[in-house]
Amino acid sequence: MIDLKVVNSVLTQLEEERGIPKEKIIEAIELALATAYKKEYGKKGQIVRAKFDLNTGKTEMFQVKIVVDENTVFMTERPDADVEPAFGSKSQKAKSDVVGAEGNIGTGTPDAEIELYNPEHHIMLSDARRIKKDIALGDEMVFPLESQGDYGRIAAQTAKQVIMQKIREAEKIHIVSEYGKKEGEIVSGTVQRMERGNIFIDMGRAPGILPYEEQIPGERFAQGERVRAYLYRVEDSSKGVFLRLSRSHPKFLEKLFETETPEIANGTVVVKSIAREAGSRTKIAVTSKDAHIDPVGSMVGGRGVRVSTVMSELGGEKIDIIEWSEAPKKFIEDALSPAKVLSVEINETEKQASVTVSEDQQSLAIGKGGQNVRLAAKLTGWKIDIKSTNPRGEIKEEKVEETPVEIKEEK
Secondary structure, eight states, rough: EEEEEEEEHHHHHHHHSSOOOOOHHHHHHHHHHHHHHHHHHTTTTTTTEEEEEETTTOEEEEEEEEEEETTTEESSSOOOTTTTTGGGGOOOOOOOOOOOOOOOOOOOOTTSSSSETTTTTEEHHHHHHHHHHOTTTEEEEEEOOOOOOOOHHHHHHHHHHHHHHHHHHHHHHHHHHHHHHHSSEEEEEEEEEEEEEEEEEEEEESSEOOGGGGSTTOOOOOOOOOEEEEEEEEEEEEEEEEEEEEEHHHHHHHHHHHOHHHHTTTSEEEEEEEEEETTEEEEEEEEETTTOOHHHHHHHOOGHHHHHHHHHHTSOOEEEEEEEEHHHHHHHHHTTTTSSSEEEEETTTTEEEEEEGGGGGGGHHGGGGGHHHHHHHHHHHHHEEEEEEEETTTTEEOOOOOOOOOOOSOO
């Protein structure tokens, strides 16, 4: 006898802890019971369906037959069936011999492949209309089956496997749905282990993976430490659901600023582009939809508290905030800050800019290892050449070959 209190308790626990609806579990139970019945007492080609009543604990078994006629089935096996299996033979069975309460058969319809008539699987249209006058070709007819008390040990094991499989499937669907809504947001978890440079993070319902290439260079985490990261993809694979995380993604920095800056959260201040070399330096261009609000000041915050908070999360990464401009010359000039620019000449066709700075500003404009001009090129989308002029007016050209890199929204 089934203990309904225990069953209800388990269903409630699965719904609360794993987010699996009771209906999905009951569907799995019905499918498992039908599978067990079919294994012990079913006949070849028979379609069995179960109905489990959670209130009484009783199970009713039904046999499903598909309504057919002479045009949709062979009444006798064809002699040449073995040489023409694609046209109709014993091998062409129904898609499923066992279905759950919500299952659809999908076989036996007029446009389906012709198969051999099986009295356990089919019912002729003429016979079906003696029972139900308005029944149509391809419809299902349901007949009650004799209830059996004991399905046997093997059948019970089969039922258990079906239930567990359905629970895993339902849980997987729920996890994908839950974290799919968080894709493109910052999430947090606890460091579980480090393996081959990758960091595995306990996110509660699903494991998070912070790959080596998505980490900020030089950062180290201890087991059990709390970590925040950008969820850029929910990966649904045969091995389970994995959350792909990043701390080097440009959108991670943008989302951090969104958390600290109400003006970004409400859409008044907009991030136009980001050029980032994670762990070292970032340039970010912003604009304001309200003429009375300073976008750069909003990002920096009073006494620099907002930008300092973001920098602290990124391990001290330097952040240059500039105001975006529609005018390329102005945008390029600001992008090269903190260097002071004397003039900017642009080639619209090749999208190349020639920038002149004073001799003492040249190294600042180029930056260590060419980083400043490289980030400026990524930020603006222009190729930038730096020229310097000395007090005597002599120009010295320092051409920095840098192909601008488009900052993608998602990796």
